[in-house]
Amino acid sequence: MVRRGLDRWAAGRTVAAAEVAHPRAVRRHAAGAADFAARLTGRTLAGAQRRGKYLWLPLAAGHASAGGDGSDTGEAVLAHLGMSGQLLVRPVDAPDEVHLRVRLSFTDGGPELRFVDQRTFGGLALVDTDPAGLPLPVAHIARDPLDPEFDDAGFAASLRRRRTGLKRALLDQTLVSGIGNIYADEALWRARLHWARPTSTMTRARSAEVLAAARAVMVEALDHGGTSFDSLYVNVNGESGYFDRELAVYGRTGLPCRRCGALVVREHFMNRSSFRCPRCQRRPRDAHG
DSSP, X not given: OHHHHHHHHTTTOBEEEEEESOGGGGTTSTTOHHHHHHHHTTOBBOOOEEXXXXXXXXXXXXXXXXXXXXXXXXXXXXEEOTTTEEEEEXXXXXXXXXXXXXXXXXXXXXXXXXXXXXXXXXXXXXXXXXXXSOBGGGTTSOOOTTSTTOOXXXXXXXXXXXXXXXXXXXXXXXXXXXXXXXXXXXXXXXXXXOTTOBGGGOOHHHHHHHHHHHHHHHHHHHHTTOBOSSTTSBOTTSOBOBGGGGOSSTTOTTSBOTTTOOBOEEEEETTEEEEEOTTTSOOOTTOOO
């Protein structure tokens, strides 16, 4: 949702100025706020990309770097939204948000890109990228299931080797990214699998079912603008998604399963909650968790 918005509003635009209103917002940029702002000024942003909870805007090739050699420096603006971070597109004359942390203005005089973060757990940084354009700090994160280069067979083999519970594996970003707690519950409901099913019992066919379910959930969520449970989860225009209205089990404790009518249950899972249908998703005897 956010990546799509960034791709539309930021790609191809040249930064006129970068303003850091709170140094904590760029704490991952080791050289500091002044360096972050100076090195972004005059640079052109390329298409937005995402992996796991990270978003990045590559800096287009052919623009002068801090060294002035005009070469492709292999750099990107990397963003992690944390618990409350937002990347918002705002008119130049729009009032500053209470928790505005970073502002990028552009040479075309059009809308600004603002990083707003109430709790300042998120942040931005200018980072190096590998030859494929992947920021070095996210190299350990796996592709998400919607990535055209996602390796289904490799996922199935790695999943079977994990020796853990199925949902725990789906949340392991070294195995697969982009699913998250909500979409994991929804995918497992669609696949009729319990969250604690041992990964060692997952055949290639079962793994394919889980991937298909996860992809369907993610595509539908994108079509509905994402899942917004409060004002912190919005797209770049500040609009809330409404996929939460389509959820089958997540957050629906005590309500009837949309498939069989049994009452949805909420269970403790890794310091958070997991939701399932007790009839459609029976707990296996050898469950993990």
